[in-house]
Amino acid sequence: MKDDLTYTPSDCFETFPFPEDWETRPDLEAIGREYYEFRASLMVANNEGLTTTYNRFHDPLERDPGIVKLRELHLAMDRAVLDSYGWHDVPVDCAFIEENPQDEDAEAERGARPRRRKYRYRWPDDVRDDVMGRLIALNTARAAEEARRGTGADAVGKAGNPVAARTRGRPRTAPTGPTASQGALL
Known part of the structure; x- marks a missing residue:
């Protein structure tokens, strides 16, 4: 199996902490x-x-x-x-x-x-690392707030997300390969 990076919209774009508005x-x-x-x-x-x-x-x-x-x-x-x-x-x-x-x-x-x-x-690396750290912290804070309100990705998936509907009835597996270790890329 190749060790290429992959882009999965549900793991990357849909969970990215974009700026407000x-x-x-x-x-x-x-x-x-x-x-x-x-x-x-x-x-x-x-x-x-x-x-x-x-x-x-x-x-x-x-x-x-x-x-x-x-x-x-x-x-x-x-x-x-x-x-x-x-x-x-x-x-x-x-x-x-x-x-x-x-x-x-x-x-x-x-x-x-x-x-x-x-x-x-x-x-430079120090600036990149600072911005990545801020994005990770923002993403974590937003995920915690969504979980508190019950509006996070899990709640949305259960409420009719087409991706969740396609996988309904099948057990979810943990990601393997590059998507599981993308944190090491930062």
Whole structure:
């Protein structure tokens, strides 16, 4: 069995602690639309797809004005989302951070041919960890409140959730593989 990550809407999207009123916030709508439209026009202008565009986005040597603006819009989108949570104290400054530098060391020890270094334009680890911790705490608090009110996922599933209806009568099994250990990815 492969060890690939999987996305399960009921385990990920439906339980994600989105900001209050996120669906009706004009600031989130505006920056999301601006980012999307700029990225689309940049891709058309450069005759490039998403993969090439984001490879350039993450390349620390890339100085094209369009890519620089895309990075700026990304930071603005991060700021808008963090502000929507009320987390005004979280910095949004990104850096080019090398991916898996320990893999290079192991390959060098084995005498493997060096690969091109890969970078991600992202938050530093301490900022990422802080935001992840806040999201986990928020999710935990919301789940506790839903359980207290009797409106949590279990109550909704019993009240006619189509996913619950499809599994009715069959015992639920604990998730295995990547979904059971996603906490280790944080």
